[in-house]
Amino acid sequence: MNIHGNKPPDGQDVRLETSKVEKSRGKDRTAGSRATPSTDKVSISGQGKKIAELMSIIEQLPEVRMDKVNEAKQAILSGTYDTDAQKIAQKLLDEL
Structure with a gap:
């Protein structure tokens, strides 16, 4: 999927840096450190x-x-398979 027109103006390098702070066992830890992983439930x-x-x-x-x-197959082999040419032609035309 391509999204066009979602870039910063030419010549500008835009960066967004965030850090998430979690409290674990009474100590502050950033997301990059060894924080206990959260569990998801569905x-x-x-x-x-x-x-x-x-x-x-x-x-x-x-x-x-x-x-x-x-x-x-049995109907075709025995010659009893009945087709309605008008109905078949109409369905073919309907699909066009």
């Missing part, structure tokens, strides 16, 4: 868990439904 709602469960189920489904493929 909790997922019931709806989020349900969505994750459903996504897992969907991922396990086959991409190709072989029962439908075999049914179409």
Whole structure:
């Protein structure tokens, strides 16, 4: 991703330096020193868990439904596969 127009004026070198001060065991420490790492906690709602469960189920489904493929093959081989040329042509034109 490119962001244009977010640079300082030409000839100026802009730097921003910050230091974070943490209190640990009664002593001040800067962020660069050996401060104890903070821990993050994430909790997922019931709806989020349900969505994750459903996504897992969907991922396990086959991409190709072989029962439908075999049914179409049998219909083609037996000559009973019916096509509506008008409907097919209309769908092709709709996609343009």
